[in-house]
Amino acid sequence: MTFTFNIYAILLILFGSVTIALAFFIYRKGGNAVRWFSLMMFSNAIWSIAYGFELASADISQIKILLDIEYIGIATVPLNWFLFCLHFSGKECWYKKPLNIVSLLFIPVVTVLMVWTNSYHHLHYASAKMATGTPFPMIDLTPGIWYQIFTIYFYLIMACGCFLLAIKFRKSDPIFRKQNYSLIVAAAIPWIANIAYLLGIRPLGYVDVTPFAFVITSFLILLGIYKFKLFDIIPLAREKVLELMQDGFFVLDKDYRIIDYNQSIKRYINYTPNLKLIGSSLEQLLPDQPNFLEMLNRHAPGKIELDVPVDGEILSLEADIIFLDDNKINNDFIIIKLQDLTAYKKEAIRSKEQSNELERLNQLKDRIFSIIAHDLRGPLVNLSEVLKMIANNQISNDEFRNISPTLSKDIIYTTDLLENILHWSRSQLKGYGVNKEVFNIRNLIINEINYHLPAAELKKIKIIHDVFPGEMAYADILMIQIVVRNLLNNAIKFCNPGNEIHITANYQKNKTMLVCIEDNGMGIKKEVLGRLFKDENITTRGTLNEKGTGLGLIVCRDFMIRNDGNITVTSVEGKGAKFCLILPVGELN
Template identity: 75%
Template sequence: MEFSFNIYAIVLLACGCTTIVLSNYIYRRGGEAVKWFSMMMLSNAIWSTAYGFELASSTLSQIKFLINIEYIGIATLPLNWFLFCLSFCDKECWYKKRLNLALILIAPIVTILMVWTNSYHHLHYKHIEIATDGPFPMVAITPGIWYRIFTIYFYLLLACGCYLILMKFRTSDPIYKKQNYSIVIAAFIPWLANMSYLLGLRPFAHLDITPFAFVLTSFFILIGIYRFKLFDIIPIAREKVLELMQDGFFVLDQQNRIIDYNKSIQRYISIAKDQKIIGTQLEKIFPNQPYFFERIKNHQSGKIELDVTLENKILYLEADILFLVDNKINNDFTIIKLQDLTNFKREAIRTKEQANELEKLNQLKDRIFSIIAHDLRGPLVNLSEVLKMIANDQITREEFKSISPTLSKDIIYTTDLLENILHWSRSQLKGFGIKKEFFNLRNLIINEINYHLPAATTKKIKIIHDVFPGEMVYADILMIQIVMRNILNNAIKFCHENCEIHITAVYQRNGTMLVCIQDNGVGIPAHVLERLFKNENITTRGTFNEKGTGIGLMVCKDFMIRNDGDITVSSQEGQGAKFCLSLPTSK
């Protein structure tokens, strides 16, 4: 082959060789859109290189051979352009259908075959000859019918690709406008060049400037790739894997504006429907997180926990901060990964609460065993020894009568202690059910007064109640009976002779019944008052040296909580104490 190179041929050959190198480099970057763009560059390189050799040729046979090579690039270039636009606009599903891909492949394959066999049918070119009216020999062609069909196919794919790019440009967020400008401009350059060639607007006779136009197109898209990070940020760099991840991702620019995110992030943020996330300052998404933004400002990577309120619920998030720096163009970006730790956090809190509760129960169990070993064993041993002495005639009847009041008190104390322990331990059993029902409060209080009347009479204590007949409450009657019994027992124990105990019941506006037991006994010291109901073993001797069980008030507090009620106490030392029970009156 003989060549006579001119400036146009040299420019095309240089651009073609450069494009081949660039297409190979870009293809290795990965990603669907990137690979289709590199294939489009390869088609352009084949066309440009072969056309450069054609412009340096002077024989018709050599030119026809080079045209056959050119059409490998010409026929595949619009196809690769269209596939690039589909992939860039997230429409890959269209060409992944075999039927659709087969339909658009027919035209390029048939065109290449038509050009290679044109000398037999002349359907693509009716006539080809060398024209010498220009600055150097160039081919002059007379188009055939298939040439016009392929031209329609060429323009149709160019038009579809441009339409997709325009739609992408219109719907893109403002922060991406600069990135898309290069694509929009590049999309129209081949149109203008090829239309001017077909309309006869040729500055140098038969010179086709379309290959030069596609070189410019590639140049503008390369600007988008390297200057505006076209494929580093949208949508190729993130790929589909980010959309499938459950964790949320933010990409921030130097001003902490959001320039990219995945769909999972919407589960972690609260934002108005008409507000766009892209371009929004991160501070508006996560307000009141000073430490979080201080770390971003100081470029401190790592993990940090965030408490976010979303729809009146608290989410516990873990933010993983990562900084990317591109020294070539002096750009840096921040990637923030958000992981929902709400379930783990709540489970950890629940586990900690259960551990604390278990520790309290173990401590309480130890105290109960201590009470059983000491306070319960002592009276029983004393009673056993007295009975042995009576059996062996070691004490007289008069001596037995003198110690019988003490034995009676010990038996009463032991009975109360056993009752409290048994009821409380039964309530702690797994599966224990609370049998709530409506019952007459006045009847229960009268029964408890009658039960404690002997002890009150011994100390000349008056028990006065002011409860209307028919007052109904909704609770477990046995539990409330135990609560009332313990409080009345304490009131009697800490009253002097001739004291009074008043019991009242008042209906509250919030739908509860407030039952108060007030005495004018010795009262409760302030330091003891603070420790009541705190699972502490507090026992104090009564005014007649009566012993306490130490677990009565703990049982009362537990039973009231289980019945959706409450128990409170107020007291001043030397002026008596007032215990109030809040009981529900409805289901």
């Protein structure tokens, strides 16, 4: 091939080469939208360089070969432009459908084949000959029918891409405005140049000014990259990222009105389809937040926690306030990020509850071990030693009769202690159930009185009950039996000989039953009274020096709570004590 270079050819080849380098540079910036734009520039470069060599050629056969190369770029320019616009506007899923991609590729592929085989059918160019009256050799082409079809396709697909950009830019933030303008101006120049060439407005004669227009476009894009940071931040990134984020975002103006938001924000406010967020005031959407508004008024960036009622539930939100003038962008805008901390707070509360439960169980374990080590071991050791002495004939029958009352007390104490430890320990285990049923409270009380009669008669204590037949309670009968047993045992323990114990049971107006066990014994000291039911191991010797386990009242309180009841105590030291149980009631079927 032979070439005679002129100024037009040199400029096209030179700037086409620059466009290739620029396309490669932009491609490396990453992102699908950016890469489709760089492919469009590469198509422009093929068109420009091949057209430059065409203008430097004088042989028509050589020019036709270069035309074949040119159309690789010409046919793919509108395609790459449209794909770039799809990605830039977030519509890239459209072309991924097989039918759509075939329809996009059909015209470009057929056009290239038409140009390459034009000498057989002349559908693209009706005729091709060397022009006369031009300053340098050029080809004079007469368009054919397929040329007209391709021209319509070219402008239609370019117009569709520009329409997508226009919609995108209309919704974009002001921060992207300079980027948008530079891209729109750059895209418009080749349009104007090509339309003028087709309309016969040809300042350079037969020379097509469209490739030169693309050279200007390349320089505008280059200017946008360095001055406006084009493609460093694009509106697509904002929309894609913010709409997918779980955190909610508000953009406010200086009057605290909403000018932008993402979809996640709707979960953090009382949103309804009729509510127009744009233009609404922040106080309208997040009412009753004085501390939050005070931070805004003080122009104080930072984080603050908000409790916001949404659909009947209180959400714990963390609001992060960002004033854009801190970044020297614009002092009229405020960004509010709302993060939902409700789940984290619930988890923190649950973890704290588990920690408290674990600590409580550890204390329970320590208390049980302490009781077993001190209170349970002593009586068993004493009993073991006495049995050894009897086996070794070291003690007479009279001596055994003298110590047997003490041993009997120790055995009764040990039995009560083991019973309380067993029931209390089981009740503290997770999953231990309460088997509620309707039962006759009078029968239960009479059975417990009969159980404690020997101990009461030993101290000459009278037990009087005033419970009518047929009075029913609804609770776990075993638990209530243990509660009554402990309270009756304590009453006997702290009564002096000749005292009385009164047991009553009456229905209350609030559909509960009040069961009271009252004695006129030694009573409870004022400083001890306030410590009862406080998970403290309080033990006090009885009137005849009887020992206590320190677990009885703790068991009573736990069992009453588990049965949706309560236990109270009143006492005057020296005049006795009165324990009352509040129980749910039931009726026989």
